[in-house]
Amino acid sequence: MNGANALMRTLVDHRVDVCFMNPGTSEMHFVAALDQVQSMHSVLALFEGVATGAADGYARMAGRPAATLLHLGPGLGNGLANLHNARRARSPVVNIVGDHATGHRRYDAQLQSDIETVARNVSSFVRSASSTVDLGGDACAAISASVGPPGGVATLILPADISWSEGASPGRCSQPDQRATRGAPPDPERVLAAARALRSGEPTAVLVGGRALVGTALEQASDLAAATGARLLAETFPARLERGAGRPPVERLAYLAEFTAMQLEGVRHLVLLDARSPVSFFAYPGKPSDLVPSDCEVHQVAGPSDDAEEVVAALVAELGVAVGKGSRQQAIRTDLPTGVLDAQAVSQALGALLPEGAVVSDEGNTSGLFAPSGTAGSPPHDWLCLTGGAIGQGLPVAVGAAVACPDRPVVALESDGSSLYTLQAWWTMAREELDVTTILLNNGSYAVLKMELDRVGADPPGPRAKAMLDLGGPPLDFVQLARGMGIHAARADSAETFSRELARAFATPGPSVVEAIVPPLL
């Protein structure tokens, strides 16, 4: 058996059975192995950032890694931004990067580059396979490293000759210790310290993030907050947040530091449940980066390597909190909007129509700002955010979520500027017939940067600076772009048209795009 075959078999034997790929010559043996290993589901992307973002979205929803297949250093470069987001989401990804044959490297051929240093930037594990015989074992090491905890990007560099040579056999990975995979058990001291804070009577907030924003952990965190009078907050950009009717309502920390400061004002204890201590997204002249009030004590009770669910349960037990008593969101549908189509009308229509069980990949940016409030009382759904701030995540993550959850409707809440980084995702949606509805918020500008240009204290912007944030000349026509990639699309410039097209998209299986022409919010 050649290396490629053994590698692919090792992957599928250990439930890594989806591969998002954009292969080149050095990966051809791996591609050829697809006909030997029928249980590997391979999904072609036209750009590597689509493949890596899809692997991230898949991991967030499936809870286990997909593989990627990228072509040498430049392919890894193209995939890097969404691997950065995956790293911040702590998504397990088995990131396979083809390389020249080992004997070919010394010739410094055109495509030769230093793959390892680029990969290290985003990977918790990097290994360049050096022997076909050991490749199965390398695959096991990569799978195990990706799963964590904490989950991460495990990069396996695959030289072409290691892939094509014979003598390999599938790796027999050691059975993962389920307990260890879920993370470290609660640390009694940290639990006690947090419990003391929650009992202190002083203003306390519980900041929930990571794996504590789903299932029992989220419910119990809510119970905890209700019982102790603490404020319940979620990190700004969760990898996956369960929300909607019947679920605990959680206020997310704001993107803008000014608003975060208001949210945290007066808080004396901040209990972190799998969340990081809040810092400003960017730095601004004369403003602090650390957003924790100066007289507030931070209690990190569960971190990325901990079993968040167990930690929350331990805290609940320590405090004697009655479970199921926390606040739960009422089912409230917004009314369909009428008249002018703007960011608020879009969120209202989305709230009115969002199907039960939907997965929302949110890269709506400024135009998507009202969407969380509009959908707060919609039927239960998941919300996936821009974890690492590297734009171009939304559509690829939607691809991955749809592959992971073929029976759930997926919504990509996407903005014009951001969509253009990885628009090729639409073609993969069409090819795989994924049930993804893209709401393309077209305000003709990099609106978030208009705001930032002001916030960073730059000189009052002149026309030449403003032109760099303007996407209106020429205007982008997303209906044509979508159709060019084989996907159904319609444009809406009134609230009624938008609602009608959105309803039609939700009612029709397969992908579609609804372009919403909206005025810039700012």
Add this chain to the structure above:
Amino acid sequence: MNGANALMRTLVDHRVDVCFMNPGTSEMHFVAALDQVQSMHSVLALFEGVATGAADGYARMAGRPAATLLHLGPGLGNGLANLHNARRARSPVVNIVGDHATGHRRYDAQLQSDIETVARNVSSFVRSASSTVDLGGDACAAISASVGPPGGVATLILPADISWSEGASPGRCSQPDQRATRGAPPDPERVLAAARALRSGEPTAVLVGGRALVGTALEQASDLAAATGARLLAETFPARLERGAGRPPVERLAYLAEFTAMQLEGVRHLVLLDARSPVSFFAYPGKPSDLVPSDCEVHQVAGPSDDAEEVVAALVAELGVAVGKGSRQQAIRTDLPTGVLDAQAVSQALGALLPEGAVVSDEGNTSGLFAPSGTAGSPPHDWLCLTGGAIGQGLPVAVGAAVACPDRPVVALESDGSSLYTLQAWWTMAREELDVTTILLNNGSYAVLKMELDRVGADPPGPRAKAMLDLGGPPLDFVQLARGMGIHAARADSAETFSRELARAFATPGPSVVEAIVPPLL
């Protein structure tokens, strides 16, 4: 004066007066400086790979660096593939990557990453600015490093606070030594050794590359070959090759190692004029990577740091070659094709219609294979190739070439699969009203990989492997994609239609796309 202003002034004071940008929050002060420094021509790209590829194309045609402006590590990642190509082209690029404010880094905010290690991969110079006062000097160092010789990517990492703080002044770069900038003077011993080889009477080939493929160097290399009976060859993927009627005809080394072997068969001396010793693009099982015949002696007479023109002149003088006696290409226009539209008909139409002084950015891959022969006798023009093999170069390089040469028609010979990596370049062409005609060769597949799948000796490919190389489901509609980005487009599926649309595109100023539906060549 703040850092951003001083940096921009330093750039324009030293003729780096074009900046291809895709900025984010941390770059807002640099953007704001555009209204203070009116002589900086800023060109907005919707994706970083467009910006970096455009800087490469600009440098190839202008002979001096443009600047880029990228947003942190993920922005650099998105630009990496075309920086790789720029590195291989030895194009001078001042690559400015914004970073978090220095004091913000320790908070490991969402977008924090290790920019330097990623940049090193493609850069001959990397510096992270550490003081606003020194920023002008940093800019001088980056400009100087980019110019070389050899030219290269000089990455200047620009933390936001270094950019926004006051106290900067424009750098006064030391006047570059013109002699030194052109490269090292000829090495007498190497010249003598090469002259001996060329006089030996044994089969000899002169392989020309780099800066020796234009102007006097190319003409004299041709004279040299004619006078000594040596074979004249060019490297496979030149950064810039001057060709067409009246110019020395040069046969390029083939991409496929099998053909290169035929081209070099029997050669006993290989004289390298600013070219690298030929190696296989990829490795293949059981085939050599080094393509130099075993009994052939290689004479590296000019390398990347040498003054190629001077070296060729020295060799000409040493051999007493009469200049201007080498072969020159006759003016021959192909006839317009009729009937079926295929790769050959496209090349025939291009040869018949190519405007004088055109710049051709060639990423036609398999479908573009005949284009060089079809245009051999067309009016003088320049040919820019995929130097580093990282696809997605063609359209961005065309953008940069058009900005560098506003009075020359630019042709992007582009293929379907490759175009999809950096298709956003079309929008920049439309926005800047660049006179670029894209010939989009749509064969519905990654045809080069179909060939490679066979060549790498993989198992006979089954349907699942073949599906990964098929772009037909759904078919991409490049006319709609182009229109979606605000660019005029037409489709041709017969030779007559193609010729008519191509003639119309050449006759019309500004950008346009002609999509040629062609059968896969292989």
